[in-house]
Amino acid sequence: MSENEELVPTGTAAQRxxxxxxxxxxxxxxxxxxxxxxxxxxxxxxxVDNLKRQLRDLREEGSG
Structure with missing residues (x-):
């Protein structure tokens, strides 16, 4: 988990x-x-930082 990031529920993560x-x-x-x-x-x-990383990795896999 990121140092400055708390774990948030799904609705909050989606919003972010x-x-x-x-x-x-x-x-x-x-x-x-x-x-x-x-x-x-x-x-x-x-x-949320980890979620953004997962999405970035997905985009990179799809474009490669």
Whole structure:
């Protein structure tokens, strides 16, 4: 986890990267991105910096 970044719920993570919550959930369900933590209740918690890195890596894979 990033030093200055807390783990945030899915809706907050989606907002911070500029997509709808449902879009982030679909990406997660398809295995394109992974949360930093899944709570015992099944809720995802995201490190936004790590999520941005995952998306950047996906774009690079797709363009190569």
């Amino acid at each position: 990267i500029g997509v709808h919550r449902g879009t982030l959930v679909r990406w997660w369900q398809r295995g394109l991105v992974a949360p930093a933590l899944i709570t015992p209740g099944g809720q995802a918690r995201w490190d």
